[in-house]
Amino acid sequence: MAQFVANTVIAASILAIVALGFGLIYRVVHFFNFAHGALYTLGAYATLVLHHTVGMPFLLSAMSGVLLVAGVGWAMDLAIYRPIRRRSANTFTPMIASLGVLVVVTNQVALAWGDETRALRTGPVVEGIEMLGARVTGSQVVTVVICVCLYGLATWLMLCTKAGEVARAVACQPDLAAVVGIQSQRAISFVFLVGSALAAIAGVLVGLDTDLTPAMGWQALLMAVVAVVVGGAGDLRGVALGAILVAAIRNASVMVLPAQWQDAIVFGLLILFLLSRPQGILGGRSVRLKT
Amino acid sequence: MDYLLHLIVISCVYVTLAVSLDMLAGHTGILSVCHAAFFALGAYTSTLLAVRLGFAFPLALLAGMLSAAMFSVAVSLPSVRLRDDFFVIATFAFQLIFSSLLNNWTVLTRGPLGIPGIPTPRILGWTVASRGDWVFLAALMATVAFTAARLLTGGPFGRVLRAIREDESFARALGKETNRFKATVFAVSGAIAAAAGSLYGHYVGYIDPTSFSLGESILIVSMVIIGGAGSLWGPALGAVGLVALPELLRLIGFPAVLAANLRQVLYGLLLVIAMVLRPQGLFGKYGFER
DSSP: OHHHHHHHHHHHHHHHHHHHHHHHHHHHHOSOOTHHHHHHHHHHHHHHIIIIIIOOOHHHHHHHHHHHHHHHHHHHIIIIIHHHHHHOOOSHHHHHHHHHHHHHHHHHHHHHHOSSOBOOOOSOOOOOEEETTEEEOHHHHHHHHHHHHHHHHHHHHHHHSHHHHHHHHHHHOHHHHHHTTOOHHHHHHHHHHHHHHHHHHHHHHHHHHSOBOTTHHHHHHHHHHHHHHHHOTTOHHHHHHHHHHHHHHHHHHHHHSOGGGHHHHHHHHHHHHHHHOTTOSSOOTTSOOOO | OHHHHHHHHHHHHHHHHHHHHHIIIIIIOOOOSOHHHHHHHHHHHHHHHHHHHOOOHHHHHHHHHHHHHHHHHHHHGGGGTSOHHHHHHHHHHHHHHHHHHHHHOHHHHOGGGOBOOOOOOEETTEEOOSHHHHHHHHHHHHHHHHHHHHHHHHSHHHHHHHHHHHOHHHHHHTTOOHHHHHHHHHHHHHHHHHHHHHHHHHHHSOBOGGGGSHHHHHHHHHHHHHHOTTSSHHHHHHHHHHHHHHHHHHHTTOOHHHHHHHHHHHHHHHHHHHHHHOTTTTTOSOOSOO
16 A cells, blocks of 8 residues: 555656646647657657766756757747747647657657667666655655655746746736737747756656656656646646546556556546546636637 | 559558548548547458458458447547547547557457458459459559548538538537537548458458557548648548658668658658648648638
């Protein structure tokens, strides 16, 4: 039982960070940004290159990798989504474009670094420590701490700073925001920077704990989509709730069924929610679901 | 020469798939990322019936089409409640659950081992054995699928579909039962995709889950969008183009190991470029922009 709780907390905290970035971007630009998974993969691989190939110290390479990827996310919005947005406001075309970005990045990473798994950590695998009756590794504890801090930081950014307030204004009432003189592009660039950085950090943390594969972004992205839809896309707390629920169900399903059914069960949960409560657990009636 | 004929058969399979998806994506405006699941259902149903129970090809084909039609009506159900982009997410989930079933329900599908030894089809005493026979059969299927799609989307039925695409509430206000139209077009589209799957399974003689993955669904979507959604000819040409692309890459000397990844990089890029510059694709009229 203690091990179940520990595993759930670890998985949920990483998932929450990925889903938070995805949800923030979704709230402001109103489309599913599949390229979020690409940024997650890029964060891990950028750190790998800076640390192993260039030889920078780990912390420095992780930080520069995250900054780099945040820049990539910002540039991606300007180069791809902004022209689409200026032509027409719809949710389809940017979503398809972002799907294209994810396909390109996943395969480009496979071409550049091969399909085999890579490890970010250097030293030997350390044995876990005993903590409240569960076995966890040091890096997992660090991961959970970092994720909780980041979640708080991002919530503070969105709720208590001027930039966050502007972003929320653009998210809720884009036309009204424009009327009072808010430049929506600035707010959009801001959430793309923050969201992409969150994706990259999650990628690095997962890379530390387990392995890197070119397809890692797909898995993270799909789980984040489920967490955001289940929790409720309109609410920051909903994202955390969704992440905890998805992680708990994944870990609980292993106890009953063989591990390969994990994904099918999570996607079954997604369909169940889409059919019965598409606005998510915490989503209010105000979430616009039908055109 | 033999290889060229093989490529023609494969092209016909993808033309059939792309045309059937175009009825949904291009004409009705419902993007579905689980077309490979319908393709798989056709392939697995008909080949399992043929291998385990000795069904004749035409009967196995029909059974595959029927099961896919029923499954696709089930897939269409969430579209009653969901806005378009949420529905795309639902089809992602359907595709991934289906892939998981193919991989893990080993009693039925043998999982990653796949189903070998699919018998050569025999239709009314005609054994489809040589490459030439296969080209004929595949071209016949693609032509029938194209004509069916053309007839269906050309008439009053197609007008209602395009009305749903442009403004569903308005179509409903005119007294059209839009949900029934959506279920019907899903059933037809799924059945045609299943026919392609059934033919593909019997042609290759061995199927496994990798031919029906999420990546395959995205490939079919790319064919429709790059070719031009809503024009039927565009997706057909898109299918031929994306099948020919890796072969062209090989001709100019790319190693085969890299070709698979490189092809995906290229069609991903084409997808991004199409969305930024020309969302209606090469020959299409509809750009998913309402």
